[in-house]
Amino acid sequence: MSDPILSVRNLVTRFYTDEGTVKAVDGSSFDLHEGETLGIVGESGSGKSVTALSVMRLIDDPGRIESGSVRYNGDDLLEKSEAEMRAIRGNEISMMFQDPMTSLNPVFTIGEQIRRVILRHQDVSKQEAHERTISLMTDVGIPEPEARVDSYPHQFSGGMRQRALLAMAISCEPDILIADEPTTALDVTIEAQIFEVLDDLQEKYGMSIILITHDLGVVAGTCDRVAVAYGGRIVERADVDDLFENPRHPYTRGLMRSLPTLRGQMDRLVPVKGDVPNLAALPSGCSFHPRCPHATDACREYDPELRSVEPNREAACIHARGYGPISKETGTAPRTEAATDGGVVDD
Numbered sequence: 001m002s003d004p005i006l007s008v009r010n011l012v013t014r015f016y017t018d019e020g021t022v023k024a025v026d027g028s029s030f031d032l033h034e035g036e037t038l039g040i041v042g043e044s045g046s047g048k049s050v051t052a053l054s055v056m057r058l059i060d061d062p063g064r065i066e067s068g069s070v071r072y073n074g075d076d077l078l079e080k081s082e083a084e085m086r087a088i089r090g091n092e093i094s095m096m097f098q099d100p101m102t103s104l105n106p107v108f109t110i111g112e113q114i115r116r117v118i119l120r121h122q123d124v125s126k127q128e129a130h131e132r133t134i135s136l137m138t139d140v141g142i143p144e145p146e147a148r149v150d151s152y153p154h155q156f157s158g159g160m161r162q163r164a165l166l167a168m169a170i171s172c173e174p175d176i177l178i179a180d181e182p183t184t185a186l187d188v189t190i191e192a193q194i195f196e197v198l199d200d201l202q203e204k205y206g207m208s209i210i211l212i213t214h215d216l217g218v219v220a221g222t223c224d225r226v227a228v229a230y231g232g233r234i235v236e237r238a239d240v241d242d243l244f245e246n247p248r249h250p251y252t253r254g255l256m257r258s259l260p261t262l263r264g265q266m267d268r269l270v271p272v273k274g275d276v277p278n279l280a281a282l283p284s285g286c287s288f289h290p291r292c293p294h295a296t297d298a299c300r301e302y303d304p305e306l307r308s309v310e311p312n313r314e315a316a317c318i319h320a321r322g323y324g325p326i327s328k329e330t331g332t333a334p335r336t337e338a339a340t341d342g343g344v345v346d347d
């Protein structure tokens with residue numbers, strides 16, 4: 001495999017609040033390769049958005065990026081000056097946020113907002129920026145762009161607003177697009193259309209994409225590789241097919257069971273038991289142990305690192321080698337011998 005275009009290692013970001021120190025990102029590591037879509041998936045509060053904001057160096061008080069590295073084309077973004085980061089943001093790495101209504105300014109037309117982004121980053125005339133705006137609106141599938149360029153955000157549907165945001169995010173043809181829950185507020189038909197547009201744009205512009213989502217169904221349909229986030233870390237990394245075929249981390253396995261389409265049994269939807277950990281008071285040892293059906297004394301004590309469990313696959317679980325495939329019919333895992341502790345119980 002080629003060298004990654006983005007390589008995040010042991011990233012630590014904390015928020016120093018009156019209630020305590022929130023370990024929002026607590027040693028996260030992942031790679032993004034050229035032209036691929038990497039899904040970062042996990043429940044709400046697992047540190048996905050803060051990870052993305054840390055990559056962009058967009059963490060404000062009371063937050064601080066404490067350590068780690070974010071290598072982009074060989075350079076560590078954490079060592080760049082703010083001026084250098086401003087040149088990278090939007091131009092080379094672009095981010096699209098979850099809520100188009102708060103990301104779009106209600107008092108300016110859609111066209112004006114796209115034009116402004118173009119003029120901020122590119123040395124073009126107003127006329128060229130206008131033409132580029134129309135062409136971007138066409139690219140993202142906004143019908144009749146010449147007419148709709150003068151519409152205001154409230155005159156657009158949710159799906160069209162999300163397309164407008166996408167147009168802004170790709171206006172400088174970034175190498176990397178980070179899309180944070182881009183379809184959360186949309187119905188499934190519109191969601192599918194947005195992902196189709198993203199796919200077309202990726203092909204046209206050759207972008208690499210980080211897609212942040214809490215929805216494994218979205219991951220299955222759109223991603224090449226997956227990083228599963230839990231407790232401010234990545235706990236499993238795998239190719240998408242391998243992940244669905246045989247999830248190795250018990251948390252990933254729990255997420256799979258909460259996915260109705262995998263088993264075609266809506267009535268047996270089983271959410272992962274328990275709550276996401278409080279990032280201001282993480283449990284000892286493995287942060288998943290209080291919810292894990294396989295937890296042993298060792299899990300309460302040792303904090304497992306992300307390590308290789310098979311080629312092209314890492315998991316942060318001391319028992320990870322021992323879990324067999326989840327049966328798609330029943331959603332239960334066959335009993336298997338654990339490589340490290342001599343045996344595990346069924347999920």
Ligand SMILES: Nc1ncnc2c1ncn2[C@@H]1O[C@H](COP(=O)(O)OP(=O)(O)OP(=O)(O)O)[C@@H](O)[C@H]1O
Pocket residue numbers: 015017022024042043044045046047048049050051061062063214279
């Ligand atoms: N400005 C802030 N001040 C204090 N804590 C924060 C701040 N921003 C985020 N956090 C905390 O960081 C943790 C991780 O949040 P993050 O938004 O990254 O989670 P997430 O997995 O993206 O969830 P969601 O899908 O709900 O956005 C949360 O506990 C959150 O409360």
